Amino acid sequence: MTSHTNLKRRPYKQVLFVGVVLVFGIALAYKYAGRQLIADFEATKAAVVSDESNNLKTAWRGILDKQNAPVDIAVYDHKTGVTTQSSNDANAQFKTASIVKVAILANLLRQHATNGTGLSNYEDELASAMIQDSDNDAATALLETEGGNTQPDALFKRLGMTHSHMDSESWGYSTTTATDQLTLLKNIFYQSRVLTDSSRTYMQGLMNNIAVDQSWGITAGLTPDATVALKNGWLADKNGWIINSTGHITSKQSDYVIAILSNQNVSEDAGIDLVQQLAKATYTTLNAQ
Structure with a gap:
């Protein structure tokens, strides 16, 4: 009786064993297939990063090699996630001039968000004049409401802008790097844990409506379908002109x-021409991807 029962159970155990082996085998197959897919994806991603960065650097090099003025340029491509940076002078220090006004406003909005308050009508008027018309007096007044020239350093620290520092005497001589400026711009135009959505929308609106006479720099070479939000900076320094241009570009092909x-430009026009050559080369390269 016992022997007969065991004989009946064996086929069931065998089927169960085979089933377990099959499931285990399929799981292993999926595991290794998944690893291969990830590896293929990473390889493709690496190729995209390499190609895009190489194309941009090649386009920039043709311009930078002909220049004596120190330049630092950086781009973050939101479509691919690729960041590319290049400089023809690794030891150069770059002063902000008026592009620091974006940080001044961002920090003011951060302070208000922390305190649960909003801009006063007076602050709103100053902010519009500072960003859209690049009004220097408005920038100075807003820094006073924030608590002084060095207050935006708190924003830099929160955002991880480790190479940006406010000048305690002259805000136009604050220092930064192109990659630090990308960090600020990404927090304004894409997403942020430091700036609220309403603050970001407010800043975008102002930077999208810059005075016509200041619509130069990164606007160069854009096609009719492109939109631009920007803030430029220009300042005559003892060693030549500081010319900076920062912002956000979108078109059918790019985002x-x-x-x-740049600094030590021999003239304002020469600096603007240099910046616009680089901006045009960037737009052409990214729209050809």
Whole structure:
């Protein structure tokens, strides 16, 4: 009786064993297939990053190699997630001039969000004048309401802008890098844990409506379908002109933030021409991807 029962159970155990083996085998197959898919994806991603960065650097190099003025340029391509940076002078220090006004406003909005308050009508008027018309007196007044020239350093720290520092005497001589400016721009135009959505929308609106006479720099070479939000900076320094242009560009083929910093330009026009050559080369390259 016992022997007969065991004989009946064996086929069931065998089927169960085979089933377990099959499931285990399928799981292993999926595991290794998944690893291969991930590896293929990473390889493709790496190729995209390499190609895009190489194309941009090649386009920039043809311009930078002919220049004596120190330049720092960086671009973050939102479509691919690729960040590319290049400089023809690794030891150069770049002063912000008026592009720091974006940080001044961002920090003021951060302070208000922390305190649960909003801009006063007076602050709103100053902010519009500072960003859209690049009014220097408005920038100074807003810094006073924030608590002084060095207050935006708190924003830099929160955002991880480790190479940006406010000048305690002259805000136009604050220092930064192109990649730090990308960090700020990404927090304004894409997403942020530091700036609220309403703050970001407010800043976008102002930067999208810059005075016509200041619509130069990263606007160069854009096609009719493109939109631009920007803030430029220009300042005559003892060693030449500081010319900077930063902002956000979108078109049918592209979506990116860009920062171009330059100093020691022989003239204002020469600096603007240099920045615009780089901006045009960037737009052409990214729209050809």
